[in-house]
Amino acid sequence: MSEGITIDYKKVLNIQKPSDKKEFLNDISSFANTQGGYIIYGMKEEKGIASELCGITLENTDIGIQKLENLIRDGLEPRVYGTQIKPINLSSDRYALVIRIPRSFNPPHMVTIDGHRKFYGRNSSGKYPLNVEDLRILFGLADEITKKAKEFCYDRLFKIKSSQSPVPLLEGPKYVLHLIPFGSFRSTSNYDLSQFEKNRKNLPNIKWVIHDGRYNFDGFVTHSGYINRNNPEPTRSYTQIFRNGIIEAVYMEYDPRVKGKIRKIIDINYESQIINAITKYLGIQQSIGITPPVFVIFTLLGVEDICIGHREFPESNLSPLIDPIPFTQDDLILPEVVFSNFDNSQIEQQMRQVFDIVLNTANLTREEIT
Secondary structure, eight states, X not given: OBOBTTEEXXXXXXXXXXXXXXXXXXXXXXXXXXXXXXXXXXXXXXXXEEEEEOOEEOSOHHHHHHHXXXXXXXXXXXOOOOOEEEEEEOSSSEEEEEEEEOOOSSOOOEEOGGGOOEEEXXXXXXXXXOOHHHHHHHHHHHHXXXXXXXXXXXXXXXXXXXXXXXXXXXXXXXXXXXXXXXXXXXXXXXXXXXXXXXXXXXXXXXXXXOOEEEEOSSEEEEESSOOOTTSOOOBSEEEEEETTSOEEEEEOSSOHHHXXXXXXXXXXXXXXXXXXXXXXXXXXXXXXXXXXXXXXXXXXXXXXXXEEEEEXXXXXXXXXXXXXXXXXXXXXXXXXXXXXXXXXXXXXXXXXXXXXXXXXHTTOOGGGGO
């Protein structure tokens, strides 16, 4: 097989000198900014055609791979996620090293080591520095992904409000959460969802217990309540995972059939419910092979004339907070938050800006509820 836009052969691997590290990152950047591909270290080539698998020396494969992973993590901006490094043992001390770099959906990636600050792409002849026009196209690609994510979210919200959701929902205020991976709009994005059929608890609902789950046209859905498919009764929560890895979760804080009527107050503790849900759903996406970044979009539907409140004892009661103003909009579609990795320690901090918008809309501040 000959070298090309998606494959490159290297006889040796050197990252000792700053110039060596720079060259290594230039290659990683070029693949991520173009179509992705493979770099094979320990392969001789003649005129771009693989000629001999000679291998490279690795005294400690774990330490060597960790050095490369750290270099990729720290030497590119924004970070490139999903890179895989696999050593293939050829003899007692020689290995072929295969690095797979996925096509990035958050380009362009700049090499930043030692003040280098350059972008690279690839063509059939190898890597090359990106010019202004190349960069304009790549930045446009990132904008296009954002546009598609928002359009998808708006379409789904319309379906929920017009009773076209995967399962029928009760009337009343609804909390809606979308987790949309950057790569979900690729034609090749199609993930194995069989684990959810085997164990429905692997796809939890927000707050409520799951009673059933099934495949549907879009992927797999779990929901609370027992739904008779011949005569479906509305329920208060569901989680839908699409075949392209997008997760949509909807829940209601209470069942108006039990409480008697739709309350005019929503519980401020919804924040912890949403944070816990994002943590679980990012973990699910990671488990099926999705790589960051991931858009998270949170929406409140049907909240016009409703205030924010807090729970008191008995728990069935909700009291308004100090001087709340009822929401004047029926729907609050909040700004998207981009999660660039699966580190759940930052979820609360990153979602705080969204939750504060909800508070401000109700004439409240963070200080008034803490």
